[in-house]
Amino acid sequence: MKASEVIQLLEGLIEEVKTVGNRRVFATASKERFREVLQRLREKEVRHVSTISGVDRGSHISVVYHFDCRPCLLNLRVDLPKDNPEIRTITDLFPGAEIYERDLMEMLGVKVSEHPDPRRFFLPDDWPEGVYPLRKEVKQP
Amino acid sequence: MGIANFFRRKSPWLLHFDSGGCNGCSIEVVAALTPRFDVERFGMLAKGSPRHADILVVTGPVTRQCLPRLKRIYEQMPEPKIVVAVGSCAITNGAFDGCYNVVGPLDKHLPVRAYVPGCPPRPEAIIHGLMAVLEELK
Numbered sequence: 301m302k303a304s305e306v307i308q309l310l311e312g313l314i315e316e317v318k319t320v321g322n323r324r325v326f327a328t329a330s331k332e333r334f335r336e337v338l339q340r341l342r343e344k345e346v347r348h349v350s351t352i353s354g355v356d357r358g359s360h361i362s363v364v365y366h367f368d369c370r371p372c373l374l375n376l377r378v379d380l381p382k383d384n385p386e387i388r389t390i391t392d393l394f395p396g397a398e399i400y401e402r403d404l405m406e407m408l409g410v411k412v413s414e415h416p417d418p419r420r421f422f423l424p425d426d427w428p429e430g431v432y433p434l435r436k437e438v439k440q441p
Numbered sequence: 442m443g444i445a446n447f448f449r450r451k452s453p454w455l456l457h458f459d460s461g462g463c464n465g466c467s468i469e470v471v472a473a474l475t476p477r478f479d480v481e482r483f484g485m486l487a488k489g490s491p492r493h494a495d496i497l498v499v500t501g502p503v504t505r506q507c508l509p510r511l512k513r514i515y516e517q518m519p520e521p522k523i524v525v526a527v528g529s530c531a532i533t534n535g536a537f538d539g540c541y542n543v544v545g546p547l548d549k550h551l552p553v554r555a556y557v558p559g560c561p562p563r564p565e566a567i568i569h570g571l572m573a574v575l576e577e578l579k
Contacts, residue, residue, distance in 0.1 A: 424506035433541035
């Protein structure tokens with residue numbers, strides 16, 4: 301899909317739409333409705349989530365899903381409050397997101413609900429519980 | 442110079458350990474081992490087991506997960522043992538300094554006898570570092 305087709309497909313579900321060139325779309329979605337976006341993408345044979353990036357913005361945590369819509373790239377941002385960063389898993393729709401969500405859980409402390417395998421992935425074995433190294437407030441050695 | 446040291450200088454065996462880097466230095470170490478640069482002409486041979494090794498070649502910054510493994514490998518090596526730090530990361534943490542899981546530099550934890558700087562160092566430089574520690578065995 302081209303950038304214009306992606307925006308047309310997701311009409312009404314996404315906000316703050318920004319297009320860079322004709323192959324990159326940046327958009328935000330609410331925590332409640334972002335799964336509808338994913339379902340619409342699935343119906344259009346979008347199968348590949350390239351990665352998920354988590355960003356600590358100070359006041360909130362942004363979770364950015366990067367979808368490969370061939371040839372267009374959709375970067376879908378979902379903002380979560382910092383006191384309770386919880387989001388539903390997307391592994392039922394995009395199974396490849398499993399490892400990215402584990403990364404999100406341990407590095408930024410985002411609670412991914414209904415995740416099939418919420419173990420730790422990258423952190424050392426003796427890393428203390430409840431310390432999320434990519435959060436702004438964590439003091440680096 | 443004892444007779445054991447005389448022969449050890451003729452065939453020091455290496456153990457290469459990557460303690461968590463980007464693999465750039467590891468590739469240069471492999472280049473130093475293979476025929477183009479050919480560290481084997483000095484009798485050096487890469488070994489798979491620390492129990493057979495005389496020289497421990499460490500690349501990469503020491504990470505929190507790797508540190509106990511690195512220490513155990515060092516303890517398993519027979520005396521006399523020599524540690525060579527290869528690359529900026531092993532020497533000073535390099536680009537990974539201040540990272541949440543980096544506990545280096547290497548000489549904080551193990552007695553390092555030679556430092557080979559560079560990011561990554563040239564294979565010639567690695568060979569030069571290894572030859573320099575062999576001089577100490579005299």
